[in-house]
Amino acid sequence: MSSLYICYLCLLDPLTQTQVVRYLEGLSQAGYQIVLLTFEPRRLSKGETADWRERLAKHGINWHWVPYHKRPSALATAWDISAGIRVGLRLIRKYNVRVVHARNHVPGVMALALKRLASVKILFDCRGFMAEEYVDAHRWRAGGALFRATKKVERAVIRVSAAVVVLTANARSLFQQWYAKELGGIPINVIPFCVDLSRFPFHSRVSERPEAKTLTYVGKLGGWYLEDEMASFVSIASQRIPELRWQIWTQSTTESLTSLLGKYGISHQVSVGSVPPESLGEKMAMADGGLSFIRPCLSKRSSSPTKVSEYLAAGLPVISTRGIGDLDDILLQRGVGARNSPVGVLVKDFTTAAYEQAFRELRELWQDPTTPDRCRAVAREKFDLQLVGWKRYSQIYRDLQF
DSSP states (O other): OEEEEEESSOTTSHHIIIIIHHHHHHHHHTTOEEEEEEEESSOOOHHHHHHHHHHHHTTTEEEEEEEOOOSSHHHHHHHHHHHHHHHHHHHHHHHTOOEEEEESHHHHHHHHHHHHHHOOEEEEEOOSOHHHHHHHTTSSOTTSHHHHHHHHHHHHHHHHOSEEEESOHHHHHHHHHHTHHHHTTOOEEEOOOOBOGGGSOOOOOOOSSTTOOEEEEESOOBTTBOHHHHHHHHHHHHHHOTTOEEEEEOSSOOHHHHHHHHHTTOGGGEEEEOOOHHHHHHHHTTOSEEEEOBOOOGGGGGOOOHHHHHHHHTTOOEEEESSSTTHHHHHHTTTTTOTTOOSEEEEOSSSHHHHHHHHHHHHHHHHOTTHHHHHHHHHHHHHBIIIIIIHHHHHHHHHHTO
8 A cells, every 4th residue: 555644844854854754664664655745945956855765765765845835824835735735646646645644734734635636545643733732822813713724624634534643642532522523433543752762772770879860851942841940940959959960952042041041040050962863862861850841731732742752761750741741641650550650750830849849759769770660661662663653553554455
């Protein structure tokens, strides 16, 4: 069976490399012919295109691209949708595609048109609540024209899909409430952001210097990711462990962070840098805990933070805000026969008392020598690329053959 995977990201986006390409690699190994269509913000030369096509072909992926347009926003997106439909139809005919695998809402619009034009099946891979996310970011008004249009598209795509994928059980539950009629007998599958555990060297360890601890943070800063609150937490934790260090790995600009570190008097304890994805696992192995402070809101119930999967893969307990995807249950190990064996702590609110309580719970995890092994075990059970991601996508594709 041939599948056209439409991704409204560029090939060199780290998310495309670590998520999209790796998932498609697993599907290719399972015997499916994969065609990948991306949207590139700069025009690639013939040499670059040929080079990347050769690299991806080694993983069984036939890659094609069209230009991405950013402004003016609505018109640019409409233009890209038109181009995606035109090129997608050509690729469907060339590769005898039977399934259009649409990664999120804009590709979902393309898939709707391609289904009408070519009678293909749609796999709607919803990576988040797009309309709610724009509202939570204060860019759209709840119930406004753009919000309603996006929800209408979401409903229309779900109605004609052969299968749906979401990132969390919380998202699945909400979809089943919102679209009970449209889903009917359509299977809705949960596949979180998975990681390749082989990239994270792990050894069960007990620190020789139990009070000399390092917290780490990986990923973007600002927006959903709460710099101020994390800096405040580290400041309070440092009052209990003066030797505490905080290592931040990010590609974001750091001006606002630098100001916050000065505000809380912890600049001397913090290191900020960037690291290529292939080296991230080794860097994490030197830490003792991972921070994931994300602003709790409705749209984030659909989120599966990649950083959390990576922390656990490295054997690190996680310090997270509440209400993010399925993390409340995963980190506290609810419902899995291990209620007294958490692999992280939840920050109840953004107060000094809540930070102190969370840090006390984190120190208890540090004092338990089995914590790193439990973290790694949860990563393998919940987020392993091959055992979870490849396996579940392959099962969906097998079901779509009939």
